[in-house]
Amino acid sequence: MQATRRQVLAGTAGVVCLAGELRAASAWADTPANVVQTSESEIIITINDAVVGSGDRVARVPVALSVATNRTIAVEYFARGKTENAAGNPNEARANATSTVARGYLVFQPGEQQKTIEVPLQHPLQSGESIEVKLTDYFIYPQHAYASRIGTIMSGAGAAAPRNDSIELPSLPAGGTVVFSDDLRDPDFASDSGFRADGKPCWQSRHSHGRRHDSNRELAYYADPAINPEAKVWGIASTGHRFIQAEYVQNGLSDGKGGKLLLGWKEHTPFQYTAAIVTSRTLFNRITTGSYVECEVKLTKIAGSWPALWLKTANDQWPPEIDIFEAFITSTSYPADALTSSIHWTGQQGHRTYGASVPLAHLEPGADLFSKFNRLGCLIGENQITYYFNGKPFCAMPNLVGAGPWYMLLDVTVGGVLGEPSDPKSFPARMHVAGVKVVQF
Structure with missing residues (x-):
């Protein structure tokens, strides 16, 4: 069975600290010929110690x-207080470093190189x-296995405020022609064949290759109510909107x-979860350069579920892939404004990916993926x-995936990296x- 984006998500994120460097392998040597390449072989994030005055x-x-990159890079920070004992024992000092002073994030947009972490005292x-x-x-x-070092904020002579770069991403262009739209409310909106x-x-109501994703170690079977009577899979909510859903089937399918x-990767284990997917593979597969794809959705915060909207090429080759959004709902504490967007492509070293998990509160105060509908989309530029x-x-990524043409996939699955x-x-x-709609500019 072919691989997908979900095969590459194993591992844990590393830590980078003050006075250290953050290194990530660059794939510019692998970019297609029509994309401008940089001479940099790696990206380094430097983080300096901070000194504060008595009144700060x-x-x-x-x-x-x-180097200024052409993709969004998001990093999270944790600031924790540290107090040394009278003898200055570093081991005991580390044991006392338990008070979180601040937690937040930095987002470098394409072209930005300087940012500032502000830690309240x-x-x-x-x-x-x-x-x-x-x-x-x-x-x-996505994860980059960053290096780990430790640095500090300490008292001394106050320093001048660092510089903050601010480069705006392009706004949606005006005009355009709506070439596809659907509210998915027709009773016969989906079928196994796509007709x-x-x-x-x-x-x-299934992937082009079938109804399971064993290669991702997913726990759910992509069901259709016409084929799997134990599964509801989709319906119309009391609000009048279509929903698709992943379900728990205790007795198995x-x-x-x-x-x-049975799960193909877990011996003698039945599927106890269903996944839901609907794709525009037969309905509309002409998304290309100059297309803006948008879906208006509201999610539910269920730990272990994995909703997504993504694009696959009409010839069903993989990679490439465009992930408009994914929500990796690992627990009930999943942040209400965390959204991951990415691309997958093939370079000289095989499968490659760029992506960023970006908190959305700086765009819209009170941003919430679960309490209300939000419009999530992407514009495919050259x-x-x-x-x-x-x-x-x-968020923005370089177009290393080409012009397509593409079709849409909306799904909610279970397990995998979660x-x-x-x-x-x-x-x-x-x-x-x-x-959902597609606008052509």
Whole structure:
């Protein structure tokens, strides 16, 4: 079975700290000929120590990229207070470093190189007091195995405020022609074949290669209610909107022959979860350069569920792939504004990926993926793919995937990189869909 983006998500994010360097392998040597390449072989993020005066109530920590990239890079930071004992025993000092002073994130947009972490100080730092600041990948994907070092904020002569770069991503262009739109509310909106009984195309209720993703170690079977009567898979909510959902089926899914459908990667284990997918493979597969794709959705926060909207090429080769959004809902504490967008392509070293998990609160105060509908989309430019949240740009990746043409896939699956759900009975995990559209500019 062919691989997908979900095969490459194993591992844990590393940590980067003050006075250290953050290194990530660059794939510029692998970019297609029509994309401008950089001479840099790696990206380095340098983080300097900060010194604060006796009257300072904010420590400003400079963070810098060694080169301006053409993609969004998001990192999270943790600032923790540290107090040494009278003897200055470093082991005991580390044991006392338990108070989190601040937690936040930095987002470098294409072209930006300088950012500042601002750490509020509850009181002036005394002798023997300092603050450790650590950086890591924001959220869980994509991961770069960054190096780990430790640095400090300490008292001394106050320093000048560092510089903050600010480069705006492109706004959505005006005009354009809507070439496809659907609210998915037709009773016969989807089928196994991607065609209705009258021969007209509709949404297809499975991947092109079938109804399972064993290569991703997913726990769910992509069901269709016409084929799998134990599964509901989709319906119309009380609000009148279409939903698709992943479900927990305690007794397992029937294979229609008196047995159970079994996981291909877990011996003798039946599928106890269903996944839901609808694709525009037969309905609309002409997304290309100059296309803006948007889906208006509301998600449910169910630990172990994995909703996504992504694009695959009409010839079904993989890579490439464009992920407009993915929500890796690892637990009930998943942040309401965390959204991951990425690209996958083939370079000289094989499968490659760029992506960023970006918090959205700086775009829209109170941003929430679960309490209300939001419009999530991307504009495919010749050189850049820009991602939008409620019409505002928040992320960008270089177009290393080509012109397509592409089709859409909306799905909610279970497991994979997320592992076993902590509470199976909290399912179903729903994606409510108010509508999708494609605008051509």
